Amino acid sequence: MTDQELVLATLEEYADAYCAKDIDRLMAIFVDGDGISLIGTGGDELCSGRGEVSSVFERNFGDATANKFEWGWKHVAIHGDAATVAIALIIHLMVEEARLTVPVRWTVSLVRTDxxxxxxxxxxxVAASSQDEGTAYPTDSR
Structure with a gap:
């Protein structure tokens, strides 16, 4: 497999582990140690270290069940032993008895390890709903 394929395979592993609510598998996708961070879509989802990142995932698992990650536009940049993935996706969820689709944009920073x-x-x-297409900033106070 090429480096790009290997990097993208980590997204598939993440999606599979997330849908299975498998916290151990999910955390294994991250580098060892506490030098990890996560910014989520929730206002309070700014965290660093394994404990905080794991807690965000556990909360997510309690709130909903993901069924599928639908990948969209993507860009992969690899520079030596570092890579960045920018990707748009739709997460298909069950929240209580309701089906929900959430369009999300991700940036993932990766490093090559042993x-x-x-x-x-x-x-x-999540894209700003108060911002009209073709504009750089929100145009009203929606």
């Missing part, structure tokens, strides 16, 4: 590509950081965001 055991393969591992994540150091993941940032998730």
């Amino acid at each position: 055991t393969g590509w591992k994540w150091a950081h993941r940032h998730a965001s």
